[in-house]
Amino acid sequence: DIQMTQSPSSLSASIGDRVTITCRASQNISFYLNWYQLKPGNAPKLLIHAASTLHNGVPSRFNGSGSGTDFTLTFSSLQPEDFAAYYCQQSYSNPPTFGHGTKVEIK
Amino acid sequence: QVHLVESGGGVVQPGRSLRLSCAASGFTFSTYGMHWVRQAPGKGLEYVAVIWHDGSDKYYADSVKGRFTISRDNSKSTLYLQLNSLRAEDTAVYYCARGENFYASSGHITNALDIWGQGTMVTVSS
Numbered sequence: 001d002i003q004m005t006q007s008p009s010s011l012s013a014s015i016g017d018r019v020t021i022t023c024r025a026s027q028n029i030s031f032y033l034n035w036y037q038l039k040p041g042n043a044p045k046l047l048i049h050a051a052s053t054l055h056n057g058v059p060s061r062f063n064g065s066g067s068g069t070d071f072t073l074t075f076s077s078l079q080p081e082d083f084a085a086y087y088c089q090q091s092y093s094n095p096p097t098f099g100h101g102t103k104v105e106i107k
Numbered sequence: 108q109v110h111l112v113e114s115g116g117g118v119v120q121p122g123r124s125l126r127l128s129c130a131a132s133g134f135t136f137s138t139y140g141m142h143w144v145r146q147a148p149g150k151g152l153e154y155v156a157v158i159w160h161d162g163s164d165k166y167y168a169d170s171v172k173g174r175f176t177i178s179r180d181n182s183k184s185t186l187y188l189q190l191n192s193l194r195a196e197d198t199a200v201y202y203c204a205r206g207e208n209f210y211a212s213s214g215h216i217t218n219a220l221d222i223w224g225q226g227t228m229v230t231v232s233s
Contacts, residue, residue, distance in 0.1 A: 036152070044152065044204075046220060049221075098154055
């Protein structure tokens with residue numbers, strides 16, 4: 001199975017901060033990389049697919065980039081509703097494994 | 108409105124079985140691959156299993172292979188997960204999710220989980 005490594009595992013930031021999360025795959029996955037947001041008590045939400053394509057209705061302050069093995073999720077200006085956990089997932093091969101997650105907390 | 112609603116969770120003793128269901132509505136269920144993902148308390152998302160739109164193929168995470176079985180009834184728009192030989196480490200919220208194909212400008216097709224249910228809690232405890 002392809003292993004996905006996210007960093008950091010958690011971070012503290014302030015409203016308006018620019019924040020970047022990274023995700024590394026154990027092998028080349030081209031652009032087959034998705035990002036999800038998970039808030040306590042809520043269903044996970046798809047943010048980005050194909051490494052950089054925003055899903056319907058996702059605010060433009062979210063930006064995904066990367067290809068091959070290294071990927072990033074960037075928040076251009078952190079908003080109150082962005083405090084949550086974020087997961088990358090590869091869809092290159094089955095099973096489509098997740099990273100261990102990054103928890104974004106309020107500083 | 109597209110919806111997925113899981114049911115069937117509960118408290119069960121180690122070694123026992125449970126069957127989870129996921130009722131789909133608002134889309135043509137039989138044309139989508141469907142997935143189960145779980146989240147143990149205080150842990151991250153863990154992939155569990157996927158089934159092809161027509162049930163012709165299935166994949167499982169190593170942690171559940173041989174114990175869990177994914178299936179579907181397209182006539183009822185319902186996805187299932189049979190959990191056998193349950194262990195304490197199977198305690199988690201179990202989500203079902205729809206696998207959507209997205210067509211990139213390059214012509215490639217990628218897949219992502221675009222619709223998720225609210226989850227059903229499974230607790231394995233004596």
